[in-house]
Amino acid sequence: MIEHLVPAAVRSHVAYGDELDNAPLYPEETEAVLRAVPKRRAEYAAGRACARAALAALGHPPGPIPRGSDAGAPVWPAGVVGSITHTDGYRAAVVARSADILTLGIDAEPHAPLPDNVIEIILATPEEEAALTGLTRLHPGIHWDRLLFSAKETVYKAWYPFHHRMLAFKEAELLFTRGPQAPGDTAPAHGTYTARLLIPGPLLTAETGPEVFTGRWIVRDGYLATAIVVPNE
Incomplete structure (x- = not known):
């Protein structure tokens, strides 16, 4: 994947x-x-x-x-x-x-729901919770809570080498988009996401550091995977 x-x-x-x-x-x-x-x-x-x-x-x-x-x-x-x-x-x-x-x-995870209360206690901002509710209503075949957890892991892994400190789950806010669907397909199997950092200052450096990461996600064979790749431009 x-x-x-x-x-x-x-x-x-x-x-x-x-x-x-x-x-x-x-x-x-x-x-x-x-x-x-x-x-x-x-x-x-x-x-x-x-x-x-x-x-x-x-x-x-x-x-x-x-x-x-x-x-x-x-x-x-x-x-x-x-x-x-x-x-x-x-x-x-x-x-x-x-x-x-x-x-x-x-990051890779089993495609299964997160344990109860994880979203509310440590993971999602209010805006993310509202978005997850809407996504789950439209595409109930995707475990959006686990996908959010996985995507936030990729934000941390990409961010950490430049700052060398922990990044709290709620210091980044994510938005998911779905990939194209075949006719009659009600469960998107892939898409993209953006992660906006909610902490002050540039993400990497003043010259090259975007304030937003862009990632991709996929669900397949009982797993989900997420990835962020930032080109060196």
């Missing part, structure tokens, strides 16, 4: 099920999951394996992708930007040369 959301300058690799869950790790990576439960270790190993495969497609030799000291974000090779996601049965990574792509973020 992720490969359908990113441009040609971005390389991706996807694993389904547990096919890469026992992939070997470098010592620098093993340290990050020494105390983790088996499920977390498996997701971490598969995510790193996907990232190495994507980097190979970009022309990079294999090597460790350690966690950073702040918030645990992956540390990519010089001149590379990337993002990793994993959920039950699906792992993916994307990478690109920083000369081509300024920043990016991906």
Whole structure:
């Protein structure tokens, strides 16, 4: 799915099920999951394996992708930007040369409703809640609450490398649009979204930083995926 959301300058690799869950790790990576439960270790190993495969497609030799000291974000090779996601049965990574792509973020989730009260307690602004209500009425086959959660994850992943601080869910406001539909199709399977930052100051830098991110989403085979890619212009 992720490969359908990113441009040609971005390389991706996807694993389904547990096919890469026992992939070997470098010592620098093993340290990050020494105390983790088996499920977390498996997701971490598969995510790193996907990232190495994507980097190979970009022309990079294999090597460790350690966690950073702040918030645990992956540390990519010089001149590379990337993002990793994993959920039950699906792992993916994307990478690109920083000369081509300024920043990016991906996320994948099961296509299922969020737990009760998550939207109201931590996630949605009042405007987003109203929009989700309308979207659910028009297209009840899409779990818009989970899609909102996923899209906000991509905003954070794309935003974090430039600010190195947490971004609260309600510090960005999202608007979804649907893709074209076939005759008789009442459930859109893909579309776009925009994320407007609600915090003061430019998003990236005064010269290049847009105040709004644009992303793409897709629903397929029991999963949903979201991606933000900002070209380096």
